[in-house]
Structures are given as structure tokens and as C-alpha cells.
Amino acid sequence: MRFFEFESRRILAREGIPLSEHGFATTPEEARRIAGEIAGPVVIKSQVLTGGRMKAGGVRFADTPQEAGAHARDILALEINGHMPRGVLVDARAAIKQEYYAGVIYDGVRKLPTFVFSDMGGIDIEEVAAAHPDHIGRGHFSTILPHMDFRAKDVVAAVGVTGSELNRLTPILARLGQLFVKYDMTLAEINPLAQLEDGTFVAVDAHMDMENEGRPRQHELLAELGVGGEETREAREPTEFEIKGEEIDAADHRGVAGNVTEFEGNLGLVIGAGGGSLTLFDAVQALGGKPANYCEIGGNPSVSKACNLTKLVLSKPGVDKIAVMMSIVSNTRVDIVARGVIKACVELGHDPAEKIAIFRIPGAWEDEGFKLLERYGVEYCDRSVSMHEAARRAVEKVASADGRSAADEPRLEGRTSGEVEEV
Amino acid sequence: MAAMFIDVEVDESIHADAEMAKKLEQVCPVDIYAERDGRVAILDENLDECVLCELCINAAPTGSVRVRKLYDGTALGD
Amino acid sequence: MSILIDQNTTFIVQGITGREAVNLTRECLDYGSRIIGGVTPGRKGREVHGVPVYDSVAQLVESVGMVPDGSVVTVPPTFTRDAVFEAIEAGVKLVVIVTERIPRYDVAQMVELASLRGARIIGPNCLGVIRPGVAKMGGIGGPAKDAAKAYQPGPVGVMSRSGGMTTEISSTLTAAGLGVSTAISIGGDAIIGSTYAELMPLFEADDQTEAIVIYSEPGGRMEAELARWVRENKSRLPVVAFMAGRFMDEMPGMSFGHAGTIVEGKADTAAEKIARLHEAGIAVAEEIAEIPGLVAERIGKVMA
């Protein structure tokens, strides 16, 4: 989950990293008051969880509190990449001598946290890395040995920093490393980390990402920041459909119906689990199908969980049919999922044989599951039919149903739809 | 809505057996049985969750509990 | 030669009294694996399918009179780090971590301790390791009779970031008459104990293995690392890859599938990974069903 800049700054302050004088405002009046307290030129920054706010006009400069208030009014009403700002940050604009970059990330190959440091701050670090590799210092640090500040020093020194700058920058980078692991971050960066004319350093902008897996044990910090458990802070806000998906998952601890994500298509997907869902979604798209949703069912769900998820997918406007597909299951049971999806169709007044384009879940309890499917006339297949082939059958069925209704359209005149014969 | 896939039948002989009701309540992993006023109660809303584990059948005297699979007409415990 | 496990490998299950662990224990025993004990603090004296339960690994070692070769860890995320430390400090050299949703910091710590002590971690968020017809360590393949359906001995080593897809791919190889030497569910997290490249030397040294199949996803640099390894070491083993989650390239910052499956930068995308793999001469299958053919072609076998 991503933090707003004002939150990231609070985390830095909590860990003793110096910041430029600033305040967070949700109204123009507050912004004006903060600018008055700073008593100097300020910059007003939109607080949104998306990049490109500078370009979008979400960052403006003001010399007087009145100006600050006016800018704040504009920025608070400005939508950036579909995000409305949470507020604005009013930040003192001090004369900057030089800008640095300080960051910490994980290196999945070395499996250790890594310091990243540059004396070319204020721009995208990827660009610096590509164009000026000699201006980037990197170094891993241990997760089990404490007292590793010298690692931070090495990284700062690697770009040629020495003298009092080195001694002032080392503790800042070291602290960033400590808070990174302490708060289960996957990214913690200060960019720019500015050296002011008087030689001191302050963080001018900061960006942090906390791992979702760490959230349960970071209650204290999150409560302090006022971040509620319901805030997903994903790359885009969840839709109503997605929120319902999460509710279905949360309502029943048996099994998982995860990552329910909405798309604009006509083929509903009841698919699982992690890898199987990715594979199947790709297959449907590669074959020209239009998925209405993505989801991951697994972990041996109950009949009711499978049923409720299927109902959600079936109720999505524009969904003609659903495909129920998984890679071979060993924990999840074929018969239980079959019951869930059939029940959903029947309870919504549909014929399962009509609504379920294909059922391809081989594995545990498949014989029992196949019996059920046969009883309701649902087309199913076992492991000898590949996931791709199953997806193809589903896509074709939806396409031919589409084609048929299109072709039938003129002939519907003067007849009730119940009289339309199959062609 | 009523169960579509599973039905459970409990013989007269154990219907009013409080001890047995408790036992069934304990063994069934999906809460299909409950002990109510000393009798065996069947919770209809959970019937379709039956995992066919036969624990109820093994816990009761032979032939006194049957789990019917409505989708193929067979039953466990016959 | 064998990879990670053979018929003599002894292991324990930490968290053995949990619901999933009980199943896993049954499955492994049925498959012929040697489980010499289990650990759940406070449950000393119990048995799970005949396997004695202890309060600690040290107690188990003392009582059994030997240090087990491996441990399967299935304790809740909050307790996993301590359980893994406990196993490693007791001298266990192979730790399979089944638990999901462990914070990355904890994983990094476990992996770091393991490398200091010369131990190996598989996972977390994995289903373990199987040598078809010999032994399995973890829930991989499910109950013994299901595992037998999907996994028959053969010349192909399988490594997969998805537990379920390990079985799907192995089943496809088995059905095609090729079969599997060893299959390893390496785990779906951003940091895992053993990556493709780190496991390659084991397959390289295994006589039974003639080719490798990997299942991979967007996120991380593991595939690039494998591509580099294959090039630099002039591997004798042809590698065939399958890349799922191609649709995610259009959806940066969104997480699907596994914890480690997220596009955070250009190098994380499926397209980029496929390019890296191709550069190293690794074939990338468009669908699972193509895999046996691509493998057979490369090892000069005629398909069944």
C-alpha cells in the first residue's frame, strides 16, 4: 500500500530525519494559515497517489499566504489521473544548494534490502541510473546483524561524497534503512534530499510503500497516520463489483476468492488459483475472448463461497456466460465448486447448462464433480483437455451465442423471444 | 433456498437421542447436525456443504444415518 | 544423484497439528516419505497419523536421536520466522516453507540466516518438492493417488512459482509419456529461498534430468537471473519456459496471483522477461500443451 507524501513525511519525522518546514491542509484557509506560519515563499503540492502531479498542475509556488490559499483552492479541486487529492502540502521553499537521492528497496536476487544513493537528486532515479551510472551508489545491508551504518556510509561515499556532507548524509540514509525494515516497507525514498545553503540537509519529497503482508503488525503506525483497514491504496480504487468480491471472500473463512477484478467483457470467469488464473485469463484474451472479470478461487472454498462469487459474476451487466476453469486441484474439491456454480445459476433462475460455457477443473473429487455436472447437462472436461483448449471452447460458445442473437435480430420482429427457434 | 444436492435422513431410533445428537453435532465438519431440545436437528441451510466424509455415518449405529446424494440417487450409509 | 530429497531423506513437520499440516503429513507418509516427528508447542505427546509430536525441534532431535535432513514449516505467518530459525539452529539443512503472507523482511531474515548456516530454504508460499515414485516433501500433488496420476518418473525437471501449475505442467509431461525427474514448487513471493538459477546446478548434476521446464510470472528479476545463469554456465540442459500473466503488462502496480506477482518496473513485465529468456536460448511456450513437444524436440525424444 502506498503512502501519501504527507504521511511519508510523518514517518520520516518519527524516525528523526529532518524535513523542510511544512503542513498538511484540506482547505484553502488551512493552507493560508500554514503559509503564514512559514512566513516565506512556499510550494503547494497536491496529495495524490499518482505520478505526474507537476505536469498536471498539481504543484504551484506562492510568495504570500493569500496566494497560497488561492493555489490550494485550485489544487484541491483538481483531479489528476482520475484521483482527487486527499489534501495539499504547504512546504517552505528554501534556497537549495544541491539535491540528492536516498532510497531503500529489496533486491529479490540477492534477497537483501539495498541502499540506493545519488548526488543527482530531484529527477527520476531510473533515468539517473541509465544515463549516469557513476552517480549511483548501491549496497546491501544485513537483516539480522545490527550496527550496519557503515554500509550506508560506503554507499554515500561511492558517489564521491566526502567531508562533512558524508558525515551528515550517512545517518540519514542509515535511518531510512532502519525504518524501511521496521515498517515493512518495499520502497522508502527521499527525492530530493536537499542540502540547504547553510549546509544542513532536509527531505523535500518522500515516497513510501508498505507491504500488505506487513499491515497486520503495523497497526500502531497506521492508526497514528489515520489509515483505516478499508483503504486498499492499490494502483486504482476498487469498483463496487470488486468491493463486493472482497466482502464475499471475507464473509466466509473457508477457502479464498481473491483478487476479484472487474473488466469490460461478456465472459464471466470463475477461475483459480494463483497461477491457474493468470494462465487462463491470458488464454481467454489470446483467443479473442473478452473477460468480464478476473478472480482467484482456491484453498478449498465452501459451496456457499463458490456460489456467491458465481452469483456476483453472473449478475454483472453484459455477462452472457461463465467459464469455470482451474489448473489441476489437489486441495480445492471439484465437486464442491461444481455444486457452488450450479447452485448460483439455479438460484438466479438460469439453466446451468446454458450459463456455464465450460467447466474444466480436474483433480480432487473429480468423479463426484463430473457426476453432478452431467446431471445438470453442463459441458465439462478432465485434465486431458488443456486449460487453453477449455478457454477456446468457452470463447467460441460466447462468440456463437453472440453471433446467433445478432443474426436472429431481424427475425425477432413480430415474435416473442420465447418462440425463437434454435438455428 | 432448500438444499439441491444433499439430503440427510436420521432414523427414528436415534432421533430423540440427545447423546447421539451431540455426537453428530461434534463430528460433522460443516454443521449439518445440531442438538436441539434433546433431539437431532438437521440444519437445512448447511446441507449442500456436506463433504461426504461419512463421519456422521461412522458415529451413529449402522444404518441409522443416511446421506443422500440427490444428484445421482445414491446414498452413503445404505 | 538426486535433487534435494530421496527415499532416505528424513524430515519433520513444524506446525504438524494444524488442519492443512495433518493432511500433508498423511499424504507424504502415503507417498513413502520418512517423517520422523512433528512440532507444535504445547502439544508434546500427541501423535498425528502415528508421527510423534514434540514441543520443540531440540526436544525432537534429542528424543529421536538424530537431526532430521529437512523440515516442512506450516505455522502461521507471525510465527514462521521463529520456527525456521529454530529448525536452522538445530542443524536442519533443508527447510520447505509452506506458509503464505509472510512479510518480506522476515523472509529476508530467514534466508540470510540459512545462507550463514549453509542451509537451504524452498518457499515460502510453496507446495514443496516431489521426486516421482520416491518421496515428496510438502503438499505438492495432493493425496498419494492423485500425485501418482500427475507425476511419473522421467527426464524433465520442473520449477514453478505456482504450486498448482507445478502439477498441471507435470501432469502434461506425464501424459505425453515424458515424466518428471524432480518437481519443485519454488514459491510465489517476491523473495524466496531458492530461485531457478540457484536450483539449476542441482539439476545440472542430476543424471536423471535431461531438460528443465519453468513456470513463471511477471514481477521480480528471477527469470533474468536464470537467463544469465544458463548463458554463463553453458548449461547442458535445454530449458522451456511458460510465462503466465501477460495481461498484467498493461496493469502496472496491480497485484495478481502471488504476492511477488506485480509489475513495478519495466524489467518486471512478461514481455521483457520473455525477451531475456529468448536471448538465452530458452524456448517460451505459448500454451501449456506445447511444452511436451518443445521438450521432446530438444532432448531428441519421440513423443508418445
Ligand code: SF4
Ligand atoms: S458426511 Fe460428513 S459432512 Fe456430510 S453430513 Fe455427514 S458428517 Fe456432515
